[in-house]
Amino acid sequence: MTVGAGVAAATAYALPANQPPERFYRGGEQIARLRGVGRAQPRTPEDWVGSATTLFGEASLGRTVLPGGTTLAAAIEADPVGWLGEQHVQAFGADPALLVKLLDAGQRLPVHAHPDVPFARQHLGLGHGKTEAWLFLEPADVALGFSRDIAADELARWVEHQDVDAMLGAMHTLRARAGDAVLVPAGTPHAIGEGALLVELQEPTDLSILMEWRDFAIDGATDGHLGLGFDTALAAVERHGMTASQVEALRSATAATTGELLPAAASFFRAERTRGSATWDAGYSVVVCTSGEATMTSETGRSLRIARGSTILTAHACGVWDVKAQPGFEAIRCRPPAS
Template sequence: MKPLYLPANQPADRFYAGGRQIAALRGTGPAASHEPEDWVASATSVFGQEPVGLTVLPDGRLLRDAIEADPEAWLGAEHVAAFGADPALLVKLLDAGERLPVHAHPDVAFAAEHLGLAHGKTEAWVVLEPARVHLGFTRDVGVDELAGWVRTQDTDAMLDAMHVLDLAAGDAVLVPAGLPHAIGQGALVVELQEPTDLSILLEWSGFRIDGDADAHLGLGFDVALAAVDRRGWSADEIARLRGATAASSGDLLPDAASFFRVERWTGPRGLDAGLAVLVVVDGAGTLAAGGATSALRRGQTVLLPAAAGPVTLDGDDLRVVVCRPPRP
């Protein structure tokens, strides 16, 4: 089994606008205006829109089906023993052509109780292009107060009650499930997350979505808003979510290890065998696995199946982000 170089997999007609940064990174043609996400090596579909979002392999099979047919080859025996045929990871490139609406994602317990799913949606961002983001409330917000903001779409009140972070290229940020957030216009991030598409929108006014119908995962707001973390987070607590900076290499977010692992490397490097998604964020070089060598360049995304074995990267100016599921 060989490393797989994957083309862009961008679901169409998302409710927020994308920019041109995914196309620029990948070196492809003009970008569609509402294709802001590239779902890399995805065995997860867009909520309520299967099979949209699922990666199609060069042989025409869905990656999800290929994994289910031979999970040990794709995921490794230790992973399968711990998680079954579940890849336990979704990686995206996200290009914010406009500020995203304020939203939150349910945690594992909420997703299991109300949606019958094994995963919530803790996520993390590795920032490629800088942006301002809103993350978590600065004070405790009451149940009725939050419901009132959502009902009246009082975006100013929501944003005024949130921490503001100016993220630089190279920053890495962990976003626990439940924490309200809004990624700012101009951001380009590698996003790691639990493998679901579960978003509870607190804001939708001005976006291409019917919030009354589609912002609450079909649960109704009385239930869905219970998934939102309304606690006031201190500035120090928010700062601790902001892990690595551009100068960092190796494990960028150790505190995320129970959900996913993310590493950044520059120059020649050996990678252990095991399922991984490789994003080449800059430079050029080569990838060697199983006795074969292939070229790497900026903007490529590569799926490394466990059966491909150890991988060697070469290239002095090569910069990569390596995304992996939680350690078994």
């Protein structure tokens, strides 16, 4: 039977790594260790898990290919209700409205920001911006938000002259711990620190405005402004200063938190941490196992073993999942926005 007949949507998949090659920053070894697959290829710091999204400017790179050769995007388009559920389709159509990545910062990432929905709609004709959230598996310092108001001409001057010290000197430092969940609203300037390993949830786009590219393997002057020019692109950056307490408030969960990790982000995406056996309601989701192992059994009879480093894609048509865990099991279930 075909994908459109609902067969693919009535099951679930254990997904292999999906790591676009030759990214402009280093990383990948921590993802390889998490997945237990040996050494990483050079410059593969991102694993696009259950992705119906392409890299910016690419026709297909970044999209998940399911067993049998069908892309996830095509499978969802053929059976949106089976994959996403009727309520989601009524709200968002055949758009899963979610992108999940594993990210391994083998070096500090450059200072950058992502546009919000109104900017992306006006300037790029897109329905999503790129609000994101970080679920830390390994600790790291991150530069997050400006600590004072920054004038437009000052920001433009920093970017033109690549005055990285001035940029970083005007930003807060958040010391993220393993287990923390941090929400990053679109527009917020940020730079993830070296050593971070995280599960990243985001709106399903690859829209980044680079303010820093010195010492990175990218021509930021050409490729850092989404083809809009910096005069336009930098208008998407939030230049208002944040207080230290406002930055701290973006940390919505810690290692002690189970259940919902991102309560303020439900209009963009949802994430739940499970420890031990559980029952998961029906729904499209990307599951990342961070420790231990368990057996997942759906009400349609599909059974999957999930262990540390596993990434599982589930469709709404699978129904309710019964998760029988071994000691030490922990997983993060990433889901689309509430509909």
